[in-house]
Amino acid sequence: MITTAQAIRIIEEMASIIQQNKDYLTELDMPIGDSDHGINLARGFQAVTTKLPALADKDMGTILKTVGMTLVSTVGGASGPLYGTAFMRASMKVPGKAEVDMVDFMAMLEAAIDGVKIRGKSIPGEKTMLDAMVPAMEALRAAEGQSPAQMLAAAHAAAQVGVEKTKAMVATKGRASYLGERSIGHQDPGATSFTLLLGVVASAVQEG
Amino acid sequence: MVGIVIVSHSKMIADGTAELALQMAPSAPIRAAGGLPDGGIGTDFQRIYDAIEAVNGPDGVVVLFDMGSSMMTAEMAIETLADPNVRLGDGPLVEGAIVAAVSSIMDHSLEEILAVVRQAGEGHKF
Numbered sequence: 001m002i003t004t005a006q007a008i009r010i011i012e013e014m015a016s017i018i019q020q021n022k023d024y025l026t027e028l029d030m031p032i033g034d035s036d037h038g039i040n041l042a043r044g045f046q047a048v049t050t051k052l053p054a055l056a057d058k059d060m061g062t063i064l065k066t067v068g069m070t071l072v073s074t075v076g077g078a079s080g081p082l083y084g085t086a087f088m089r090a091s092m093k094v095p096g097k098a099e100v101d102m103v104d105f106m107a108m109l110e111a112a113i114d115g116v117k118i119r120g121k122s123i124p125g126e127k128t129m130l131d132a133m134v135p136a137m138e139a140l141r142a143a144e145g146q147s148p149a150q151m152l153a154a155a156h157a158a159a160q161v162g163v164e165k166t167k168a169m170v171a172t173k174g175r176a177s178y179l180g181e182r183s184i185g186h187q188d189p190g191a192t193s194f195t196l197l198l199g200v201v202a203s204a205v206q207e208g
Numbered sequence: 209m210v211g212i213v214i215v216s217h218s219k220m221i222a223d224g225t226a227e228l229a230l231q232m233a234p235s236a237p238i239r240a241a242g243g244l245p246d247g248g249i250g251t252d253f254q255r256i257y258d259a260i261e262a263v264n265g266p267d268g269v270v271v272l273f274d275m276g277s278s279m280m281t282a283e284m285a286i287e288t289l290a291d292p293n294v295r296l297g298d299g300p301l302v303e304g305a306i307v308a309a310v311s312s313i314m315d316h317s318l319e320e321i322l323a324v325v326r327q328a329g330e331g332h333k334f
Binding site for chain 1: 244250276
């Protein structure tokens, strides 16, 4: 489904979509956070792109682990350890692989979710990236048996619905938690960025 | 002596907290790891990792943090070091740093220092 060469292109595309949405993500973070989500993630993914040429002949596990470690080292905000952990946990599911299929991808996303829960000491419903990740995972399970493109499209759609639902949630994690009730009405930047990243995977597989 | 690392989003908070603790305990092995390399607000994995290594010895290190991602980034640095004697301190940053520094120069153990840091966060200021 996704070879290492395609994975590298997907990661490049992720860097590009984060760059394009840098200001948007930062604007979302302004009323409820510390106005740095877009800037931080863009810096992290920019650093990731500089590592990609050296990863061309590496296996999927090594590629994803390097992405995770680079994000941890360069993002500087909460999304560094969270996305870093997510990519590193996902990498542990595909060591040595040259290509991943939908079964691998589901295992990767599940591992990433577990990692984010532990790292952020968070559960769904707390206005975090988990509120996009967990619905995406549920949609993948519900769509099992369909084509990879259909499954990923369903996951992406579920993540988008999840993002919308974060607007009604009260933040209890991260900087937004200091705002309490005032966080209601704003969509979560982390759930939004995750949905953008998942959208890149879904489009890549769509194109076949 | 147990080493102490002060992690904050702000370089000034980390440096200032270390400065205050050193006033009470000038010989304490304490390092500040605040802010990003470009001077911005944030927590830097490498800066925290290096600060821990700089004060790590046979007695271990307690890492104090302010909030949010500073805890997550500190946890990742600690996991990467994989040294059971490097631990997160669960207490307020400023008060925790002072009690940790004073306890460190009195040669208290890592466990004792973790306990006084936790105690510093109990109860109210008045």
